[in-house]
Amino acid sequence: MIRIDSVTKRYPDGTVAVDRLSLEIPDRSITVLVGPSGCGKTTTLRMINRMVEPSEGAITLDGVDISRQPVNSLRRSMGYVIQNAGLFQHRTIVDNIATVPRLLGWNKARARSRARELMERVGLDGSLAKRYPYQLSGGQQQRVGVARALAADPPVLLMDEPFSAVDPIVRKGLQEELLRIQDELGKTIVFVTHDIDEAIRLGSMVAVMRTGGRLAQFAPPAELLSSPADTFVEDFLGVDRGIRRLSFFTSETLELEKTPIVAVDATAEQIASRSTSETPYLLVTGLDGRPLGWSEPGDLVAGDITPEQLLSYGHPFEYGRDSLRAALDAAVLSPTGWAVAVDGAGRAAGVVSQQTIGEAIRAAHAKGLTDAKVAG
Amino acid sequence: MNVLNFIQAFFSDGSHWHGYDGIPTRVAEHIQYSLQALAIAAAIGLPIGLVTGHYGRGGNTLALVATGSRSLPTFGLLVLMVTWLGFGLTPVMIPLVVLAIPPVLVTTYEAVRSVDPSPVDAARGMGMHESRILFQVELPGALPLILGGLRSAAIQIVSTATIAAYVGLGGLGRYIIDGLYQRNYEKVVGGATLVALMALVTIGVFWAISRITVSPGVRRSG
Ligand SMILES: Nc1ncnc2c1ncn2[C@@H]1O[C@H](COP(=O)(O)OP(=O)(O)OP(=O)(O)O)[C@@H](O)[C@H]1O
Ligand SMILES: [Mg+2]
Numbered sequence: 363m364i365r366i367d368s369v370t371k372r373y374p375d376g377t378v379a380v381d382r383l384s385l386e387i388p389d390r391s392i393t394v395l396v397g398p399s400g401c402g403k404t405t406t407l408r409m410i411n412r413m414v415e416p417s418e419g420a421i422t423l424d425g426v427d428i429s430r431q432p433v434n435s436l437r438r439s440m441g442y443v444i445q446n447a448g449l450f451q452h453r454t455i456v457d458n459i460a461t462v463p464r465l466l467g468w469n470k471a472r473a474r475s476r477a478r479e480l481m482e483r484v485g486l487d488g489s490l491a492k493r494y495p496y497q498l499s500g501g502q503q504q505r506v507g508v509a510r511a512l513a514a515d516p517p518v519l520l521m522d523e524p525f526s527a528v529d530p531i532v533r534k535g536l537q538e539e540l541l542r543i544q545d546e547l548g549k550t551i552v553f554v555t556h557d558i559d560e561a562i563r564l565g566s567m568v569a570v571m572r573t574g575g576r577l578a579q580f581a582p583p584a585e586l587l588s589s590p591a592d593t594f595v596e597d598f599l600g601v602d603r604g605i606r607r608l609s610f611f612t613s614e615t616l617e618l619e620k621t622p623i624v625a626v627d628a629t630a631e632q633i634a635s636r637s638t639s640e641t642p643y644l645l646v647t648g649l650d651g652r653p654l655g656w657s658e659p660g661d662l663v664a665g666d667i668t669p670e671q672l673l674s675y676g677h678p679f680e681y682g683r684d685s686l687r688a689a690l691d692a693a694v695l696s697p698t699g700w701a702v703a704v705d706g707a708g709r710a711a712g713v714v715s716q717q718t719i720g721e722a723i724r725a726a727h728a729k730g731l732t733d734a735k736v737a738g
Numbered sequence: 739m740n741v742l743n744f745i746q747a748f749f750s751d752g753s754h755w756h757g758y759d760g761i762p763t764r765v766a767e768h769i770q771y772s773l774q775a776l777a778i779a780a781a782i783g784l785p786i787g788l789v790t791g792h793y794g795r796g797g798n799t800l801a802l803v804a805t806g807s808r809s810l811p812t813f814g815l816l817v818l819m820v821t822w823l824g825f826g827l828t829p830v831m832i833p834l835v836v837l838a839i840p841p842v843l844v845t846t847y848e849a850v851r852s853v854d855p856s857p858v859d860a861a862r863g864m865g866m867h868e869s870r871i872l873f874q875v876e877l878p879g880a881l882p883l884i885l886g887g888l889r890s891a892a893i894q895i896v897s898t899a900t901i902a903a904y905v906g907l908g909g910l911g912r913y914i915i916d917g918l919y920q921r922n923y924e925k926v927v928g929g930a931t932l933v934a935l936m937a938l939v940t941i942g943v944f945w946a947i948s949r950i951t952v953s954p955g956v957r958r959s960g
Contacts, residue, residue, distance in 0.1 A: 437863060442864055448861075451857070507860075510860075
């Protein structure tokens with residue numbers, strides 16, 4: 363465990379970047395430091411690998427004061443990833459990744475084979491191994507940065523805004539990749555970002571810092587959203603924190619309607635029997651069970667249903683895996699106001715109205731079902 | 739007679755191709771003086787430039803020293819050295835080295851300073867020793883500029899090494915000085931042509947060195 367014990371950092375020019383900060387960073391999980399620009403996140407992170415020395419206070423790693431450890435071996439036990447990757451332009455991708463193993467004295471062949479292993483782990487095609495950094499996209503470079511940090515299998519990973527220089531879609535991919543890698547490797551990760559969404563997506567624990575380098579709140583993301591410590595945290599979370607909080611409620615609690623669904627080859631009797639007074643629409647699925655679109659029952663002629671005549675259903679949510687947030691979003695975007703639930707294989711599992719989702723939200727809030735974060 | 743005729747006459751005269759005053763001998767001497775001066779200048783300028791560039795200190799002092807030594811007249815320095823040290827190679831080397839140090843030193847300092855700071859930060863964060871950071875991260879990135887500094891130093895040395903002839907040594911300056919003295923303009927022009935050719939060869943050699951030593955990753959991105 364990394365313990366930051368009332369640490370203050372005063373730079374030579376008098377700037378107090380971090381002010382009596384205390385944090386206990388749990389092992390084998392992602393702890394995010396988040397806050398507005400200049401609030402001391404980078405300074406805090408860099409004190410953990412002694413790139414910056416605290417003015418007061420101490421940082422311990424597994425009970426040992428890090429200021430007593432040889433600085434380079436401390437750093438080699440902590441992967442370090444920075445914003446624009448900081449790759450060595452003169453080295454190929456494999457050799458970039460092999461850097462720390464080489465520093466640790468591994469021979470070239472072993473370090474390179476380890477590097478290739480890591481390329482696969484972070485989702486980089488092996489054909490990129492012999493390329494130079496300038497031949498890679500920003501997202502790929504960032505993956506190399508992560509692979510390089512992981513190369514010597516350090517127990518700790520320090521990441522300073524690693525994904526902030528790439529576009530939102532690439533960023534989402536990188537975040538998912540990080541969560542997947544973390545599932546496999548279980549590192550102690552300290553992750554700095556100024557993006558509260560990223561903090562909530564990635565963090566098991568989130569430390570919100572305020573300008574002046576003080577801690578505003580340290581809590582799991584669900585708790586942050588449900589009970590912000592003060593107005594600063596509340597403002598920082600943004601106006602849609604209620605909606606965001608839905609990410610922490612599973613869609614499993616929704617009761618799905620299975621009746622108003624017909625296949626594209628439905629008979630006239632099926633169309634008639636599946637129309638109910640509560641649901642003014644029928645969901646038409648393909649022969650494989652995947653949803654095609656909505657239609658009013660009266661517009662469906664047995665044996666002559668074409669996808670073109672159907673209303674789009676927006677996007678479905680995966681029942682049980684996606685959160686209530688995804689379900690609500692699916693309902694809001696559906697022209698009929700009904701969300702389509704699918705199973706893991708993408709087959710329609712049922713439909714659910716905004717009203718039902720609203721009830722589930724109220725029930726979830728009442729029960730405070732915030733234990734685990736669910737996907738989406 | 740025009741210059742081209744002089745050149746043609748000089749190079750087609752068979753007696754200019756052998757003996758102690760033949761082209762091969764003079765060229766070899768010239769190369770020897772130049773290489774020695776460049777090696778000394780590099781041995782002084784490179785380490786100082788690398789270290790000050792790495793720590794980012796002493797830039798002003800460097801600039802001052804560089805400007806100061808640039809304002810020293812090379813020929814005056816030669817005369818001074820000869821009166822002080824007598825004839826020999828040393829009084830020739832000193833002005834050449836003084837001439838070559840500023841481009842090597844200042845460019846090396848600037849080159850290291852201008853290396854992208856983020857790989858350096860990453861390297862430090864990975865636990866690389868400072869010396870390794872300098873040689874394995876900063877130097878490869880700074881190499882194209884450093885070679886540029888060495889190249890301009892080398893060209894200046896090659897064209898100035900003709901001063902060796904003033905103190906009775908060899909090199910291509912011999913043709914120029916002897917030619918002037920003997921009013922043999924064929925010789926003067928021939929010598930000058932050889933010096934110009936050597937400068938061109940120097941550029942070629944540095945181009946080849948940079949092809950070999952600069953990583954393709956830096957060459958393209960830099
Ligand atoms: N080397 C330094 N010398 C003096 N002041 C510094 C130094 N480094 C950072 N600071 C100051 O310390 C404060 C905290 O800086 P820090 O880089 O830790 O912030 P940050 O939270 O990482 O900000 P950002 O989100 O913009 O990266 C800022 O006011 C900054 O100007
Ligand atoms: Mg920062």
